[in-house]
Amino acid sequence: GQNIDQPTEMTATEGAIVQINCTYQTSGFNGLFWYQQHAGEAPTFLSYNVLDGLEEKGRFSSFLSRSKGYSYLLLKELQMKDSASYLCAVRTDSWGKLQFGAGTQVVVTP
Amino acid sequence: DTEVTQTPKHLVMGMTNKKSLKCEQHMGHRAMYWYKQKAKKPPELMFVYSYEKLSINESVPSRFSPECPNSSLLNLHLHALQPEDSALYLCASSQEEGAYEQYFGPGTRLTVT
Numbered sequence: 001g002q003n004i005d006q007p008t009e010m011t012a013t014e015g016a017i018v019q020i021n022c023t024y025q026t027s028g029f030n031g032l033f034w035y036q037q038h039a040g041e042a043p044t045f046l047s048y049n050v051l052d053g054l055e056e057k058g059r060f061s062s063f064l065s066r067s068k069g070y071s072y073l074l075l076k077e078l079q080m081k082d083s084a085s086y087l088c089a090v091r092t093d094s095w096g097k098l099q100f101g102a103g104t105q106v107v108v109t110p
Numbered sequence: 111d112t113e114v115t116q117t118p119k120h121l122v123m124g125m126t127n128k129k130s131l132k133c134e135q136h137m138g139h140r141a142m143y144w145y146k147q148k149a150k151k152p153p154e155l156m157f158v159y160s161y162e163k164l165s166i167n168e169s170v171p172s173r174f175s176p177e178c179p180n181s182s183l184l185n186l187h188l189h190a191l192q193p194e195d196s197a198l199y200l201c202a203s204s205q206e207e208g209a210y211e212q213y214f215g216p217g218t219r220l221t222v223t
Contacts, residue, residue, distance in 0.1 A: 030208075031210060033210070041216060041217075042114075042215055042217055043153065043200075043214045044214070045211045045212065045213070048211070050210075087152055087153075091208070091210075094208055095158070095160075095165065095207050095208050097155055097158070097166060098153075098155060098212070100153050100154070102150075102151065102152050103150075103152055
C-alpha cells in the first residue's frame with residue numbers, strides 16, 4: 001500500500017523557522033511535491049524534488065533523501081499569510097498520479 | 111494566463127438529480143485531472159485525461175462520468191449521487207501527463223442532499 005506521513009499541526013511565531021517533515025513508503029517513486037493550501041482554496045505548487053538534496057526557492061526550501069524515504073519543507077521568516085495546510089505528495093509512477101499526505105496545518109502566531 | 115477555472119463554485123443537488131461540473135484552462139496544457147477532497151483530508155485522484163483521452167480511472171463509481179470535449183475543457187457529469195459524495199471537487203492541469211507542476215482550480219463545493 002501507499003503510506004505518506006506528516007504531522008497534523010505545527011505552530012510557530014511570526015519571523016521564525018518551521019520544518020515540516022514527510023516520510024513515505026510507496027510502491028513507486030518518481031518525485032516528491034509540496035503544495036500549500038489555504039482554507040477553502042485550491043492547492044498551489046511550492047516545490048519539487050526528484051534527486052537527493054536541497055532545493056531552495058526564496059523563503060521556502062525542500063529536501064529529499066530517497067534512501068530514507070524522507071523529505072522536509074523548511075519555511076523561513078514566517079509571515080502570517082503562511083498559515084495554511086502544507087501537503088506532501090509523491091508521484092508513484094511516470095504518469096500523472098499523485099499520492100497526497102494528509103497535510104500539516106501550520107499556524108503562525110504574532 | 112496561468113489560471114484553471116471551475117464552475118459552479120457551489121452546487122447543492124438531490125440524489126436523483128443530474129448535474130455537471132466544468133473546468134477550463136487556456137495554458138495549452140494537454141493533461142487534465144479530477145480530484146475529490148473531503149474536509150481535512152488530502153485530495154484523492156479520480157481521473158486523468160491526456161490529449162483528450164482517458165488515461166487513468168481510479169476505480170471511480172459510474173455515477174461519476176468524466177468528459178473531455180477538447181483540450182481546454184473537462185467536465186464531470188454527476189448522476190444519482192449519494193450524500194457521502196459531498197466534497198470539494200478539484201480540477202487540475204499540467205503541460206503533459208507526468209509534468210511536475212499541476213495547476214489547480216478553486217474547486218466546486220458539492221453538497222448532496
